[in-house]
Amino acid sequence: MIEFRDVTLTYQRGPGVFDISFQVDTGELVFLVGPSGAGKSTILKLTYMDLMPQKGEVEVNGFLTYRTRRRYVPLLRRTLGLVFQDFRLLPDRNAYENVAVPLHIIGLSRREIRERVYSALEDVGLSERTHHYPRELSGGEQQRVAIARAIAKNPAVILADEPTGNLDAAIAMEILDLLTFLAEENGSTVVVATHDYTLTTRKQGRLIEINEGRLLD
Amino acid sequence: MISKLSYLLSEGIRSLWRAKLPMLGSTLTIALTLLIFGGAYVVLSNFDRATRRLQTQYRVDIFFDPLLSNQEAFNVYQKLRSIEGISSTEFINKERAAEIFKQEFGEDVMEVLGTNPLPAGGIVLVARGYRTARRINRIADTIATIPGVTDVAYRGELVRVIERYLQIAVYGGLAVGLIVLLGAVFLVSNTIKLSIYAKRDTIDILYLLGATRKFIRFPFMVEGVLQGVLGSVVALGVVIGLLDIVNYVLEQFVLYRVIQPSYLPGWLVSMGIILGVIGSSRSIRKFLNPKNLGTR
């Protein structure tokens, strides 16, 4: 469960987002859409508490921004599956190891990590690339490693920032099907930020539209 | 928990292996520091041993009234034992005194004079805690006031000289050691910082994925420990090698051998580990400051 209540955040050197209020229920699939620079990534960063609101508050999985101390932020993040717009893979780790990192962080056993990593990589169609390093993978393949890393721990909430930005239409649809499946069958809450409206029209799921830092309704 | 620990351990070893060059830098810095330390330690402890060997310098010779018989002199000698600060005493009767005289001067007094004019005497060793010029002086004075004692001799001047040098050596060694240590901490954390700079992104990513700062720090600590152990082994090897060379040279000329203090390996390894860990934690602190993590 995610809730924004009158959230405002302005960057020191740039715009930001203003008076944002919305709610995403458990098991819901939501598309956060808007043009480039609208504030989609900013809203996701507020959700995983990389940024803290200057006004208003954000609540995620029971963590409230105004009450959550810096040192509890990692606890929140362990309940989240994050796909970053710029992937953020570890350059000196192969696909397998990259997907395994969040699982090591939550302290799973080696055996369980193995199973989950392979199944996540299979879900995104990368079973053949497990031992390749990011520099040996195409942009789309790197993006899929990032997606596998986010879903491997079976998180309560998945926040995906342009998860299909580098994928062709066919694979993009497969990824969206996967995310839809995780929401419907697994009860995960899924938020997908994208500037691509065509993507959203082909899938069920609620739209939250944003432009110039403000929600449209 | 165990698998997490083993993961973090292997991460530490691995990152050490990956960043061979910067890690070589900090390991050598640690090794150099410990080399200076180990060398100073060897020199100081050998100096200490040498001065302790000069135990005779802490000896006080006593001469009793020549008119006293052996028995009478022995009665006076008994009073020495109660004096504070004395570790052992030895009685020298007139006959033994004549023997010593003969050994040292090659003349038999009995043959020359027909009688033995030498006084009975005593030898007193000053106990450990009393081996300062001032205290020996006081002991000698006390002995001199005992009736029947005519003369007290000790090499006070030499004691004072030894004392002075020992003091200079100890304080000098401490001062140099402190400066070296401070410099080393600075140097080591700077070299480690260089290798951590390269891992800035990794630190950020781990934090984003829910790693606590402890989790992120752990592999760096493992790396620090390994560097410390490696550095100290290198330093230890060099010190022992140098000792062998020095002893080989000494053997050609004198009977004296420089010894390796038995605590040396333990000291160097633990100091290496401490240096490595302090270096790592100092250099990573900045990167783990919440203010520097994530977007601003």
Ligand SMILES: Nc1ncnc2c1ncn2[C@@H]1O[C@H](COP(=O)(O)OP(=O)(O)OP(=O)(O)O)[C@@H](O)[C@H]1O
């Ligand atoms: N760290 C920052 N400092 C200053 N301004 C920033 C910062 N990050 C983002 N901005 C600005 O805030 C606005 C919103 O950025 P944001 O990244 O949320 O957009 P977005 O909707 O994700 O765009 P895109 O689709 O291109 O990813 C933009 O104008 C951007 O330039």
Ligand SMILES: [Mg+2]
């Ligand atoms: Mg964005």
